[in-house]
Amino acid sequence: MRTDTGKPVHLKDYRVPDYLIGKVDLDVKLHLSATRVQARLAFRPNPNGRRNAPLVLDGDGLTATKIVLDGEVLDLQNSASWNGFATSDAFTLNAPPQRPFDLEIETEIDPSANTQLMGLYRSGSVYCTQCEAEGFRRITYFLDRPDVLSVYTVRLEAESSEAPLLLSNGNKVASGKIDGTSRHFAIWHDPYPKPCYLFALVGSNLGSIFSDFTTRSGRKVLLGIHVEHGKEPQAAYAMDALKRAMAWDERVYGREYDLDVFNIVAVSDFNMGAMENKGLNIFNDKYVLASPETATDTDYAHVEAVIAHEYFHNWTGNRITCRDWFQLCLKEGLTVFRDHAFSADMRSAPVRRIADVRALRAQQFAEDAGPLAHNVRPETYREINNFYTSTIYEKGAEIIRMLKVLIGDDSFRKGMDLYFDRYDGKAATIEDFISCFAEISRRDLTQFSLWYNQAGTPILKVTASYDEVAKTFTLDFSQSCKPTPNQEKKEPFVIPIALGLVVPGVGDIALRAGGNDGASQAEISSGVIEFTSTQRRITFCDVARRPIPSLLRGFSAPVRLDYAAGEADLMTLIKHDSDGFNRWQAAQTYATRMLQRSVACIRAGDLPRYDADFTAALLSIIEQTTDPAFTAQAITLPSEADIAREIGEDVDPDAIHLAREALRQDFGREIKEALLSAYTRLSEIGPYSPDAVSAGRRALRNAALDLLAAGDRLEGVCLATRQFEDAETMTDKFAALCVLAQIPGTEREKALDSFYGAYQGEALVIDKWFALQATIPERGTLNRVKALMKHKAFSYSNPNRLRALAGSFAAANPTQFNADDGSGYDFIAGIVLDLDPKNPQLAARLLSAFKSWRMLEPRRKALAESALRHVAGAGALSADVKDIAERSLP
Ligand code: BES
Numbered sequence: 040m041r042t043d044t045g046k047p048v049h050l051k052d053y054r055v056p057d058y059l060i061g062k063v064d065l066d067v068k069l070h071l072s073a074t075r076v077q078a079r080l081a082f083r084p085n086p087n088g089r090r091n092a093p094l095v096l097d098g099d100g101l102t103a104t105k106i107v108l109d110g111e112v113l114d115l116q117n118s119a120s121w122n123g124f125a126t127s128d129a130f131t132l133n134a135p136p137q138r139p140f141d142l143e144i145e146t147e148i149d150p151s152a153n154t155q156l157m158g159l160y161r162s163g164s165v166y167c168t169q170c171e172a173e174g175f176r177r178i179t180y181f182l183d184r185p186d187v188l189s190v191y192t193v194r195l196e197a198e199s200s201e202a203p204l205l206l207s208n209g210n211k212v213a214s215g216k217i218d219g220t221s222r223h224f225a226i227w228h229d230p231y232p233k234p235c236y237l238f239a240l241v242g243s244n245l246g247s248i249f250s251d252f253t254t255r256s257g258r259k260v261l262l263g264i265h266v267e268h269g270k271e272p273q274a275a276y277a278m279d280a281l282k283r284a285m286a287w288d289e290r291v292y293g294r295e296y297d298l299d300v301f302n303i304v305a306v307s308d309f310n311m312g313a314m315e316n317k318g319l320n321i322f323n324d325k326y327v328l329a330s331p332e333t334a335t336d337t338d339y340a341h342v343e344a345v346i347a348h349e350y351f352h353n354w355t356g357n358r359i360t361c362r363d364w365f366q367l368c369l370k371e372g373l374t375v376f377r378d379h380a381f382s383a384d385m386r387s388a389p390v391r392r393i394a395d396v397r398a399l400r401a402q403q404f405a406e407d408a409g410p411l412a413h414n415v416r417p418e419t420y421r422e423i424n425n426f427y428t429s430t431i432y433e434k435g436a437e438i439i440r441m442l443k444v445l446i447g448d449d450s451f452r453k454g455m456d457l458y459f460d461r462y463d464g465k466a467a468t469i470e471d472f473i474s475c476f477a478e479i480s481r482r483d484l485t486q487f488s489l490w491y492n493q494a495g496t497p498i499l500k501v502t503a504s505y506d507e508v509a510k511t512f513t514l515d516f517s518q519s520c521k522p523t524p525n526q527e528k529k530e531p532f533v534i535p536i537a538l539g540l541v542v543p544g545v546g547d548i549a550l551r552a553g554g555n556d557g558a559s560q561a562e563i564s565s566g567v568i569e570f571t572s573t574q575r576r577i578t579f580c581d582v583a584r585r586p587i588p589s590l591l592r593g594f595s596a597p598v599r600l601d602y603a604a605g606e607a608d609l610m611t612l613i614k615h616d617s618d619g620f621n622r623w624q625a626a627q628t629y630a631t632r633m634l635q636r637s638v639a640c641i642r643a644g645d646l647p648r649y650d651a652d653f654t655a656a657l658l659s660i661i662e663q664t665t666d667p668a669f670t671a672q673a674i675t676l677p678s679e680a681d682i683a684r685e686i687g688e689d690v691d692p693d694a695i696h697l698a699r700e701a702l703r704q705d706f707g708r709e710i711k712e713a714l715l716s717a718y719t720r721l722s723e724i725g726p727y728s729p730d731a732v733s734a735g736r737r738a739l740r741n742a743a744l745d746l747l748a749a750g751d752r753l754e755g756v757c758l759a760t761r762q763f764e765d766a767e768t769m770t771d772k773f774a775a776l777c778v779l780a781q782i783p784g785t786e787r788e789k790a791l792d793s794f795y796g797a798y799q800g801e802a803l804v805i806d807k808w809f810a811l812q813a814t815i816p817e818r819g820t821l822n823r824v825k826a827l828m829k830h831k832a833f834s835y836s837n838p839n840r841l842r843a844l845a846g847s848f849a850a851a852n853p854t855q856f857n858a859d860d861g862s863g864y865d866f867i868a869g870i871v872l873d874l875d876p877k878n879p880q881l882a883a884r885l886l887s888a889f890k891s892w893r894m895l896e897p898r899r900k901a902l903a904e905s906a907l908r909h910v911a912g913a914g915a916l917s918a919d920v921k922d923i924a925e926r927s928l929p
């Protein structure tokens with residue numbers, strides 16, 4: 040564990056490396072506790088670097104057994120003899136040769152003892168690696184930075200029986216038995232220069248499925264997916280998704296795959312979702328395995344998205360990589376943008392957009408509003424692992440989406456082509472990326488780039504007025520952004536506002552420029568207003584009747600819209616907006632307002648009241664349903680976290696829960712007949728298919744069941760029990776179990792027991808079982824979770840399991856994590872401290888569940904602060920946890 044938090048890293052201190060490594064030859068002899076790594080590194084001075092600079096290689100917990108400099112063995116006991124140092128975290132040559140030279144480094148590492156899951160480690164019986172961001176230095180001493188690109192040749196050796204499958208990056212060039220032993224070897228060569236974070240190796244005994252893909256130019260690529268023996272059929276969907284992703288990148292971006300093989304290995308112990316190592320993606324098995332009996336429709340959608348995401352990195356991340364880790368969004372934001380577009384093409388675009396925006400608001404808006412807010416391109420970090428955040432990822436993707444809206448599809452594609460041409464094989468920056476689009480579109484994108492350099496979610500305030508006599512309609516826009524850590528004042532952002540004017544009974548009316556407001560007819564008719572200052576007025580003319588503005592269509596910018604739409608107007612938009620996203624948004628806005636009012640009622644000791652118009656509007660959506668997936672989203676109320684964020688301060692999670700439950704009950708009762716009829720109408724026919732249309736039907740049916748149960752517990756238990764018993768798919772089975780889990784009683788415990796019994800051999804299903812129980816919004820849940828931590832199936836060392844239980848409790852159980860006696864905070868703080876010495880990355884992620892503590896009401900706020908102080912004050916913290924704890928505190 041690195042406990043060194045001494046040195047923050049600053050973007051402004053970036054310097055090119057003084058030495059480069061052209062070639063890397065690795066020889067790895069796999070062994071459970073003593074794996075021998077011989078690295079031969081071909082150095083040369085960087086002509087752009089400093090002459091005579093010392094050579095400092097990074098290491099993390101290393102012991103060198105031998106180091107040879109240009110054929111001369113260094114006496115490691117006597118470093119004075121070679122003018123340098125070798126410690127566990129660095130190898131230094133004070134006066135390296137100022138010409139090309141070779142360094143051979145031999146290290147011995149213990150993969151079985153590696154609980155951080157960074158570097159070379161064991162997951163079950165699999166040897167695997169994870170090197171991003173700084174894990175390669177746990178394998179050998181190296182210039183562990185993304186702007187040092189090398190060509191790798193890797194020789195792997197292992198016991199044939201223990202690891203019949205030996206994989207690394209690139210193409211396999213040789214393999215065979217080692218005579219007179221029970222061992223074998225394989226040699227892999229990757230012709231594409233890459234940074235060490237993209238290095239990977241796997242040694243395992245796994246089951247494989249193979250297929251192939253012929254690229255547009257006729258190259259035949261062998262595709263392999265390797266999973267636990269017996270799970271091969273569960274990899275078929277991932278294989279299908281991979282081929283669709285490969286074809287999509289050719290069709291949409293003209294980008295082909297560039298090696299003879301592409302391998303994916305699924306492991307069960309993984310800190311993240313998946314990793315894009317060149318030609319050898321390593322996945323958390325939860326994003327590979329899927330079968331109707333074990334995976335829900337949502338799981339299938341995740342598999343598809345993550346497979347595509349990691350594949351897309353081959354161009355956006357691997358062929359063009361990041362100059363330094365401050366540029367992380369260069370690859371991650373762009374690749375999320377690409378995987379969102381892929382999923383939108385594979386499924387219903389508005390439904391995908393709704394899901395993406397829900398996630399953006401839940402994660403990123405929350406982060407931006409709290410103490411962990413940071414720029415999409417940060418300027419400083421203490422621990423880079425803590426910057427794989429929704430700001431870098433999701434807001435990073437939104438910026439690119441805005442760019443595309445602003446310059447148009449055609450220029451966007453040309454800009455991407457220019458970027459690929461110009462930076463292929465290089466390590467690039469955000470400026471490099473943006474300059475391609477500035478050049479193609481002949482626009483100055485300086486102000487636009489503020490999105491990368493200013494944290495916080497802008498607030499877009501809009502007021503409207505209609506002049507009945509002049510037949511003009513005026514919109515006044517203003518923008519502001521609250522201070523974020525170390526950024527008091529913000530310059531105005533470039534906000535693309537997609538909009539339409541809706542007239543009841545008519546629909547969208549033609550937009551005509553009208554005033555002396557600087558808006559050209561071209562800008563107005565494009566339907567996208569560019570808002571770049573603090574205030575802007577736009578007047579539309581020839582508006583015969585008062586229209587209803589539909590603002591920020593498709594969520595054209597990641598801002599908070601502050602517009603006091605009348606309730607009747609929202610109702611019209613719910614029914615008639617031509618923009619699917621804004622139909623959904625209107626329903627959410629309406630519901631959020633009602634919920635905010637009832638939270639206030641509850642806190643004042645009154646009973647909440649709901650309004651019948653809203654129910655009627657949603658009823659009409661259900662009845663006219665043409666797209667069940669959309670309807671399922673429309674009838675799902677804003678989450679408790681959404682409501683909390685909207686309230687913004689003095690938040691009482693219990694009052695929010697009560698208000699939301701009361702609305703659900705009311706709603707479930709009022710539209711019971713429609714829900715029942717949808718439930719019956721949508722009952723499954725034919726064999727399971729994971730496609731979006733069938734999944735949409737199941738989504739609506741299960742959303743209906745959920746509301747039915749809220750409105751009528753008895754009936755709900757009865758329907759859910761029947762569905763639970765009869766379900767043939769995990770989607771339906773788990774949806775029924777979720778409904779039952781909300782209702783205390785013997786039915787619930789019986790169902791939970793039977794579920795466990797039926798799936799105890801399926802780790803990913805058991806994760807769901809743990810997660811569901813951790814999110815029950817009841818007082819007894821903390822004790823249930825504590826008991827589950829003693830369950831034989833619980834394990835601290837499996838990240839998926841820990842996230843399922845502790846992670847879900849902290850992130851998805853607002854009333855119990857925020858229990859008003861502080862028990863939830865203390866519990867999570869305790870786990871963070873226990874976990875930290877074993878897996879600091881995971882511990883730090885768990886601790887970031889405290890990211891919204893400052894908006895709580897005073898009592899909870901004080902309790903959360905004291906739990907954070909307890910963590911921050913503990914001795915020997917990892918850099919990861921210390922960083923999150925300190926940034927979270929005032
Ligand atoms: N490069 C990341 C994986 C990663 C992140 C490795 C942080 C090491 C540290 C990968 O491309 C990624 O972004 N994975 C996501 C899933 C993706 C679909 C957004 C993940 O792992 O959560």
Ligand code: ZN
Nearest residue numbers: 348352371374
């Ligand atoms: Zn990624």
